[in-house]
Amino acid sequence: MNNSIRLQKYIAQCGIASRRKAEEFISAGRVAIDGVITREMGIRVIPGEHTITFDGKKVEAEEELVYYLLNKPKGYVTTLADPQGRPIVTTLIKTSKARLFPVGRLDLDTEGALILTNDGDFAQKLQHPSHEINKTYEALVKGCPPRDKITMLERGIFLEGKMTAPASVLVKAKIGGNCLMQITIHEGRKRQVKKMFAFIGNPVLQLKRTAYGKLTLGRIALGDYRQLNPSELNKIFL
Structure with a gap:
């Protein structure tokens, strides 16, 4: 009984109708449990174990929309399956x-901020070029680019046949003979940051995305994550 739910409530959660309207559908014999029509109002079902149908069509509860900010470590692929078993x-x-x-x-060898969700509309909005979402990276590059190269x-x-959009670039620190750079871009070309620094003769040695818009990784440890609330999601588009 722990995972059970009243039939009319389950139908409402599936987005079919309000709970009161769902009761009318049950009374009318339009709802079946495991192929058997029921008109019993207080009956309980266990989602995943019982098959509920409305007018002969299976109904399923709408999944709650959730959003996570992950500090991705190296060695993980950003796909849902990998033929190489990574x-x-x-x-x-x-x-x-x-x-x-x-x-x-994010590339296999790139770390940092990655959003995971089950909200397809949000994902499309975040990736659409028209929104020009700023993405900030820290790049450890070979050598230290001179001012004229940074200006470029x-x-x-x-x-690759097209001008890159203006970027914000600054030197954060000098580490030995190399430099830790911060770069903010709003384009999403494949391996763009690496190609940009390679173009000016300072190839990227390590790369980490640190922010989407004003949403930063903060203190999220490498490989860890946290769930985002609506106000944090808004920071992405500021």
């Missing part, structure tokens, strides 16, 4: 039973 980012989310998928991608990236470079 680990998949969705397996890192241990506290949700929702059918999650990653929004966008900021203004845009001709990359």
